[in-house]
Amino acid sequence: MRKIGIDQLDDMARGAGILGTGGGGDPYVGKLLAREAIRRHGPVTLYDIAEVPADATVVPISGMGAPTVLLEKLPAGTEELAALRALEAVLGRKATHIVPIEVGGVNSMIPIAAAAQAGLPLVDGDAMGRAFPEAQMVLPTLIGVSNTPMALADDKGNTLVVDAISNHWAERLGRAACVQMGCQVSCADTVLRGDQLADGLVPATLTLAEDLGRAVRLARAAHADPVAAATSVLGGVKLFAGKVVDVERRTTGGFARGKALLAGAGSFELSFQNEHLLARRDGGIVATTPDLICVLDTDTGEPVTTEAMRYGLRVTVIGVPCDPRWTSPAGLELAGPRYFGYDCDYRPLPLA
Amino acid sequence: MRKIGIDQLDDMARGAGILGTGGGGDPYVGKLLAREAIRRHGPVTLYDIAEVPADATVVPISGMGAPTVLLEKLPAGTEELAALRALEAVLGRKATHIVPIEVGGVNSMIPIAAAAQAGLPLVDGDAMGRAFPEAQMVLPTLIGVSNTPMALADDKGNTLVVDAISNHWAERLGRAACVQMGCQVSCADTVLRGDQLADGLVPATLTLAEDLGRAVRLARAAHADPVAAATSVLGGVKLFAGKVVDVERRTTGGFARGKALLAGAGSFELSFQNEHLLARRDGGIVATTPDLICVLDTDTGEPVTTEAMRYGLRVTVIGVPCDPRWTSPAGLELAGPRYFGYDCDYRPLPLA
Numbered sequence: 116m117r118k119i120g121i122d123q124l125d126d127m128a129r130g131a132g133i134l135g136t137g138g139g140g141d142p143y144v145g146k147l148l149a150r151e152a153i154r155r156h157g158p159v160t161l162y163d164i165a166e167v168p169a170d171a172t173v174v175p176i177s178g179m180g181a182p183t184v185l186l187e188k189l190p191a192g193t194e195e196l197a198a199l200r201a202l203e204a205v206l207g208r209k210a211t212h213i214v215p216i217e218v219g220g221v222n223s224m225i226p227i228a229a230a231a232q233a234g235l236p237l238v239d240g241d242a243m244g245r246a247f248p249e250a251q252m253v254l255p256t257l258i259g260v261s262n263t264p265m266a267l268a269d270d271k272g273n274t275l276v277v278d279a280i281s282n283h284w285a286e287r288l289g290r291a292a293c294v295q296m297g298c299q300v301s302c303a304d305t306v307l308r309g310d311q312l313a314d315g316l317v318p319a320t321l322t323l324a325e326d327l328g329r330a331v332r333l334a335r336a337a338h339a340d341p342v343a344a345a346t347s348v349l350g351g352v353k354l355f356a357g358k359v360v361d362v363e364r365r366t367t368g369g370f371a372r373g374k375a376l377l378a379g380a381g382s383f384e385l386s387f388q389n390e391h392l393l394a395r396r397d398g399g400i401v402a403t404t405p406d407l408i409c410v411l412d413t414d415t416g417e418p419v420t421t422e423a424m425r426y427g428l429r430v431t432v433i434g435v436p437c438d439p440r441w442t443s444p445a446g447l448e449l450a451g452p453r454y455f456g457y458d459c460d461y462r463p464l465p466l467a
Numbered sequence: 468m469r470k471i472g473i474d475q476l477d478d479m480a481r482g483a484g485i486l487g488t489g490g491g492g493d494p495y496v497g498k499l500l501a502r503e504a505i506r507r508h509g510p511v512t513l514y515d516i517a518e519v520p521a522d523a524t525v526v527p528i529s530g531m532g533a534p535t536v537l538l539e540k541l542p543a544g545t546e547e548l549a550a551l552r553a554l555e556a557v558l559g560r561k562a563t564h565i566v567p568i569e570v571g572g573v574n575s576m577i578p579i580a581a582a583a584q585a586g587l588p589l590v591d592g593d594a595m596g597r598a599f600p601e602a603q604m605v606l607p608t609l610i611g612v613s614n615t616p617m618a619l620a621d622d623k624g625n626t627l628v629v630d631a632i633s634n635h636w637a638e639r640l641g642r643a644a645c646v647q648m649g650c651q652v653s654c655a656d657t658v659l660r661g662d663q664l665a666d667g668l669v670p671a672t673l674t675l676a677e678d679l680g681r682a683v684r685l686a687r688a689a690h691a692d693p694v695a696a697a698t699s700v701l702g703g704v705k706l707f708a709g710k711v712v713d714v715e716r717r718t719t720g721g722f723a724r725g726k727a728l729l730a731g732a733g734s735f736e737l738s739f740q741n742e743h744l745l746a747r748r749d750g751g752i753v754a755t756t757p758d759l760i761c762v763l764d765t766d767t768g769e770p771v772t773t774e775a776m777r778y779g780l781r782v783t784v785i786g787v788p789c790d791p792r793w794t795s796p797a798g799l800e801l802a803g804p805r806y807f808g809y810d811c812d813y814r815p816l817p818l819a
Binding site: 277296 | 553556557623624625626627628629630631632636639640643644646647648
């Protein structure tokens with residue numbers, strides 16, 4: 116158990132942004148939300164998974180929508196609690212802990228803000244060990260936990276509760292409502308009991324995010340290579356370094372979809388749906404979902420989200436092995452390249 | 468108080484189909500649903516509005532979607548109760564009565580089926596006195612009653628509860644979910660207390676539907692003019708008689724939208740969004756929403772829904788004055804021609 120205060124947020128947001136593989140929302144907006152909530156309500160208590168009682172009611176709180184929208188349409192700051200309260204009303208019991216559904220700029224920070232606002236402790240972990248675009252793409256799906264009831268709340272005061280026959284259906288219905296709500300809503304769903312956390316979460320990812328963010332900051336301060344520091348913390352492999360020469364991006368169906376083309380020693384193409392899902396070097400596939408394809412600013416080591424990718428930016432792409440549960444047959448069916456329509460199988464990352 | 472059994476359904480469905488102004492869903496499908504429910508669960512008790520206790524919890528049950536879809540995708544028959552139960556769960560109390568939200572082929576029959584299944588009495592009236600395409604277009608909106616919580620249930624077992632900041636927002640969010648659910652769902656919303664029924668309902672419209680359907684049937688049996696019989700029961704005016712020469716129809720945004728062109732003594736054009744909303748004779752407007760524009764088969768007096776309109780059909784169009792509350796400024800803002808994008812004001816029907 117430890118406290119998260121304002122001082123931890125910079126490193127944590129930076130690291131979460133890197134782990135968010137291009138998605139999860141702008142870390143800066145997330146940091147502001149968490150900072151404001153901690154300023155008002157005080158620091159948040161962070162528990163290891165092992166410290167959470169077996170009968171706890173652990174509620175993931177997240178933002179759903181297209182990160183491109185978040186850049187222009189800021190949250191009201193009331194959505195997280197509105198979603199939590201709507202979920203609790205149908206559950207018939209109160210949340211005892213908050214947890215991130217994924218790591219990613221905004222989606223690691225929103226749970227901190229929600230925990231501060233609700234006066235609840237936070238669990239150190241998340242349900243993906245990275246960021247994925249769709250609501251059913253969580254480890255709890257692999258162990259048969261329903262992601263409904265799923266409560267959505269927008270900035271205007273509308274709420275909506277989905278009770279679906281499958282986790283895919285919840286995504287479909289929630290996404291359609293999310294688009295109508297302005298493509299930027301808060302979500303409370305995929306409730307876990309304390310004794311489901313070991314199987315349903317990747318442990319200690321908030322701490323990993325903080326360690327990662329700190330390593331980048333310290334390397335920069337020491338005039339060392341921040342990207343190399345991040346790669347080392349993550350046990351990742353450098354895939355490419357180059358300049359962004361083209362970005363094709365559209366906000367459609369409730370997602371930010373597109374491609375980015377890099378030029379350096381050869382050419383490199385990234386395909387994304389909120390998150391980077393496929394990387395090709397000179398036409399050959401070098402990394403696929405569910406492994407993490409992280410894009411960093413080559414100079415600063417800061418995460419580059421897909422919506423911030425722009426012509427001329429010098430970036431380095433690193434690949435990081437995903438949680439091994441994602442490379443099981445069921446994991447790949449849920450979040451492997453074929454689910455996203457890419458005609459290729461998952462292939463493990465090249466060795467470093 | 469009286470009983471509705473299988474024997475009443477034919478007349479009631481026919482009359483409701485006429486009052487549905489082209490929308491409200493295929494009367495035949497609706498009749499089958501109500502017949503099956505009554506066969507299994509027994510007749511339904513129908514109460515006049517004045518007989519309902521002031522503290523009653525009266526729940527409108529309806530189908531939402533595009534009538535064109537209903538022709539090919541039959542309901543499972545489980546949706547009504549699923550929507551009702553989902554609504555009751557968030558209300559925290561049980562419905563005491565069921566009522567139709569509108570008159571129209573399916574939407575007058577679904578409440579009968581729901582009442583039979585739930586073992587609840589039915590109220591003789593509806594919230595429009597006709598059929599309208601959107602969920603906020605109900606008299607309860609005019610007296611400040613919220614249409615949320617709104618519960619939706621599909622044939623697959625998904626349910627969804629909307630809690631919106633306005634009745635328009637509920638329509639928007641519910642419709643988006645409805646489209647994902649297959650464009651054919653059951654809805655429980657716009658809960659009324661017993662003492663709100665006088666202001667929130669048009670009274671005795673199920674009885675009117677039955678009277679109307681009976682008049683058509685008896686005229687036909689007597690080799691009299693069934694369309695004239697219907698016009699007389701409704702106090703309506705004949706607008707045109709002719710042959711359908713063109714139909715332009717698309718299912719989009721959760722609605723059946725389009726136009727139908729008739730030829731006879733001149734030309735006549737009907738514009739619809741689920742329901743007929745505007746009628747032009749030789750280019751001049753002769754009837755507009757919220758007045759009822761009813762299309763009947765000229766030979767049989769049977770209602771012709773927009774989805775059944777086809778080349779060669781001989782039809783007669785009659786105009787019927789709407790409930791006077793709809794022609795108030797607030798009523799016209801909610802359901803007048805300008806709301807639907809027509810650049811004209813409401814004009815009362817020509818005198819008979």
